[in-house]
Amino acid sequence: MLLEVIACTPEEAAAAERGGADRIEWIADPQVGGVTPDLSLAAEMRRAVQVPIRVMVRPRGGGFVYAEDELELMRRDIRRIAAAGGLDVVTGALTPEGTVDQSALEGLMDAGPGLAFTFHRAFDEAEDLGEALKALSVYPQVTDILTSGGAPSAPEGAERLAELLRGSKAGKPPEILAGAGLTAENLPSFLKATGAARIHIGSAARFDGKASALIDPRRIRAIRTILERHVTGMRTCGKGEISR
Incomplete structure (x- = not known):
């Protein structure tokens, strides 16, 4: 199981790691879904934690169809991330028709050769999620797709997420x-319904579950415990099936 937690500052990243995060998504302005953070803090972020960090590259809130000047800014930011070392990327781009903008994505990956990429929830605004998954599957640099199954939330998109998980190649x-x-409350049923093995949390990691609040390591530990119990339960069931 992988647990990724959103953090906006080095202090938040350190708190997330203490709580049990396996990876950090570093963003600014979570109220608009995240934009590119202050990259001058890259070295400080990297010193703050031992776990991997992926950096949001998104020049603004709103949609995911970008003009050439915006794409150039994104490429420049990715070059800075690559130069900083020890960081990877979260980004995404769509065409006006609602397909993965492969030309834009290839330009972004070329700006950071060797970096791992998460294609973010631009995916959920694609016209056809299955076709978007196929389009992204040709790029080894795209290691993750962050998605809620095309729904406003992952629990609401659980059925579609289960389909996407079946359509992706495990590992x-x-x-x-x-x-x-x-959240800690809906995660057990979500895991059972989908079989998801990679989980991303934002507000659920914060005091009172508010995006504007600080990271609460205890909330992350509670989620970590749920994930570990789920894995233990799966192993127990597996042994039971074998023994029969």
Whole structure:
């Protein structure tokens, strides 16, 4: 199981790691779904934690169809991320028709050769999620797709997420990273319904579950415990099936 947690500052990243995060998604302005953070803090972020960090590259809130000047800014930011070292990327782009903008994506990946990419929830605004998954599957650099199954939240999109998980190749990129609206309360039933093995949380990691609040390591530990219990339960069931 992988647990990725959103953090906006080095202090939040450290708190998330203490709580049990396996990976950090570093963003700014979570109220608009995240934009590119202050990259001058890259070295400080990297020193703050031992776990991997993926950096949001998104020049603004709103949609995911970008003009050339916006794409150039994104490429420049990715070059800065690559130069900083020890960081990877979260980004995404769509065409006006609602398909993966492969030309834009290839340009972004070329700006950071060797970096791993998460294609973020632009995926959920694609016209056809199955076709979007196929389009992204040709790029080894795209290791993850962050998605709620095309629904406002992952629990609401559980059925579609289960389909996407079946359609993806387990252990091979891109892997489905389920996120949006997951909490300690709904996670057990979500895991059972989908079989998801990679989980992304934002507000659920914060005091009172508010996006504007600080990271609460205890809330992350509670989610970590749920994931571990789920894995233990799956192993127990597996042994039971074998023994029969």
